[in-house]
Structures are given as structure tokens and as C-alpha cells.
Amino acid sequence: MANDLLAVEEARARIIAALTPTAAETVALADGAGRVLARGVVARLTQPPADVSAMDGYAVRAADAPEGAVLRMAGAAPAGRPFAGRVGPGEAVRIFTGGFVPDGADAILLQEDASPSDGAVRVNETVQAGRWIRRRGLDFAEGTQVLPARRKLTARDIGLAAASNNPWLAVHRRPRVGILATGDEIALPGDPIPPGGIVSSNAHALAALVRAAGGEPVVLPIAPDDTAAIADVAAGAHAFDLLVTTGGASVGDHDLIQQALGGEGFELGFWKIAMRPGKPLIWGRLGRTPVLGLPGNPVSALVCGVVFLIPAIARLSGLEGAPTPTRRVLTAVPLAQNDRRADHLRAALSVDAQGRMLVTPAPVQDSSMLATLARADALVMRAPFAPALPAGAEVEAIILAELGV
């Protein structure tokens, strides 16, 4: 069957292709977690800087240390205070974990395998050459790249950058995302609600999603359904790496986003996609600022946020902007045949007796129902025209908690 609406994957690919990562900025190491490297991190030292002991014990010459040998104590090499001399034949030097192995020694006699006595130490277990020595450069060598550009920094990466003596990191600036909610009928939570009005939830929810994805949200004043007012707010769009609008995306007389931005020189990329919820999605450009126009229905706005805005922020942050990851799970209930729009069913996750993950879509999937979305653990993906499936069949699902939304 024909599908005249743009496919979800094609829409995502077009959005990603139109975005370029933000410029680099320098941040202190402590602020680097979760940021994306704009330049690789190069080790500023060799680690370990010398051969070091991996254990507390005695630095010895293995040839002199068969079981039963008694070695003369020539000194000590605690971590941070290397032994200045040389371990001669028949000698041992007290050493602790991390201490530099003194010249002449080629192995460590483990403390547990030794009996120290007045100025000497007895070997209770034959020592193998090279045993318990961490070689210079075992971890990394000065001048080598330890972390590549375009890597999203984990706590482990921060540890490595610190260990390689890098106090500063070059990362992409957090993308600044302007969020513009429109509508005559909407009021901010806590404000008086006009007759026939509703409380705006989209800007708050999207701001939280932007932050979870690593962006910096800027919530703009709500614009009434009036082209001049929308144009006014949008005129400041050049301050953003991405402008996200919500509401006014569809075909109603008051669905004014395209009309209002048109006066400001908006260039449409595409409008309307084969997706439920989220059909009236708008993509385009206002001057140099990319614009993502999300539908007003709260669930549609957030599901489009998951499918398009998270990858867009990833791309702006310096990553690839790959599709939202999915997992293969089993449907706990039969699923009906799908129509021409890729569906994203709000569903609960559970685990069966065999440890398999099951999804149970909510019985009512209306795109106004935020409580259902908030309760859901997953979005079950149904491709356009997907056939009916029996309970127990495999399906793909986006796991919301894994995205931090």
C-alpha cells in the first residue's frame, strides 16, 4: 500500500544531516562527565612512570631468591620515596605497592612469603623473575591518545584523563535549545487558567528532555496564536543552536507556526511524517537556526522528542545522532495490524519466569494522555503496515528509562 507521508527514519536522517556540532570550549576535568570531546586527550606522562611493585614485599634479584635463601636488607622503597641505591647480590629492599623497583632488582618477594628478622629476610617461596612488577608504560605512554574525539565522557574516562595529567578538556559546547510553546488557550502551571484554557506542560517536559539529553534548554514566553507574536519571539532564534516549537503544527485555522515563521524567512524542509503520535512534525530553518516544530498534543510532543530531539541534541553535541536505541522484547498481548503510520505504543515492561522482557501496551493510546505516558516504561515500535501479532511475538521497543526521560 502506498505511503505518501515521509518515513520516520528518513525524517531523522534529514534532521541529522542538516545539523553541525557546536564549537569547542574548554572545561575543567571535573565538569567533563557526559560531555563530548571535541579533541582527543593525549597522555602527558607515561603510566606507570617506572617499573613499580604491584605488592607489598621485598625487591630482590630472582636468581638469589630460591626458597630458603636469606637476603640482607639494604634499605626501603615506599611509594613516593624511591630507593637511591642498587640491589646487590644477596640483598633485598623493603618495598610497598606502587614503589619504584630499585635498580638491580628483577622481582618482588611477597610479604606473605617472607620472614624478616634482624637486618635480613628469609625467602619462604621461590621468587620468579619479573613477578609482581608492573612495567613502565603498562597502562599508557606519554604522547599517545588515550581518549578519541567525539567520545561522550564517562566517569571512567574522567579517571583516565586525570591519570594522564590532563586538567582541562576540549568539549563541544552544550547545545542551546530554545523552546517555544504556542496557543491562546495555554497558561503556565500555577497561573490563572483562561476560560476554555489548559495548562501548558509541553515546554516543561521538553526542557527536562533537552537537559537529560545533554542540551541547555531556554524556555521562551508562551506565544499566543497570532503570527506577529510568534514571529516576535522567533526573531530571537539566532541565539539558539536549535529552536523547538510546540503546537500550531497541524492544519487548523490557528495552527500558525509555518505561517508566522514564514514571514521571518522560514525555509521548510519537510512537514508531516508517517508517525503516530506526531504526524504534523515540521522541520526547517529560520536563517541559520534549525527549527523542529513539534505537535501540540503532549504525548506527540514528547514521543517526537524521544525519536528526533534526542538524536538532534546528540548530533549538535558532537555525536553521530544515531536512531534512538531499541531492544527486542516480547509482546504480552496480541497486537492489531498497523496502518500507514509507524506507531509508538506506550507500554509497561515486566519480566516473565524465564527472565524474558515483556511489554504490555496501554489499552487506550490517545496522544493527549500524559498520565499513560508517564506510567509507561517503553514505546513499542510498530512499523507502517506491520501485520497483526500473537501474544509472545518479538517486537522492538524503546526503553524510556535508558534515555533518562
Ligand SMILES: Nc1nc2c(c(=O)[nH]1)N[C@H]1C(S)=C(S)[C@@H](COP(=O)(O)OP(=O)(O)OC[C@H]3O[C@@H](n4cnc5c(N)ncnc54)[C@H](O)[C@@H]3O)O[C@H]1N2
Ligand atoms: N483536521 C486535522 N486535524 C488534526 C490533524 C490533522 O491531520 N487534520 N492532526 C492531528 C494531530 S495527529 C495532532 S498531533 C494535532 C497537532 O496539532 P497542533 O500541533 O497544531 O497542536 P495544537 O492544535 O496547537 O494543539 C493540539 C492539542 O495539544 C494541546 N497543547 C498545545 N500546546 C500545549 C502545551 N504547551 N502543553 C500542553 N498541551 C498543549 C492543545 O490544547 C490541544 O489540545 O492536531 C490534530 N488535528
Ligand code: MOO
Ligand atoms: O500524531 Mo497526533 O500526534 O496522532 O496525535
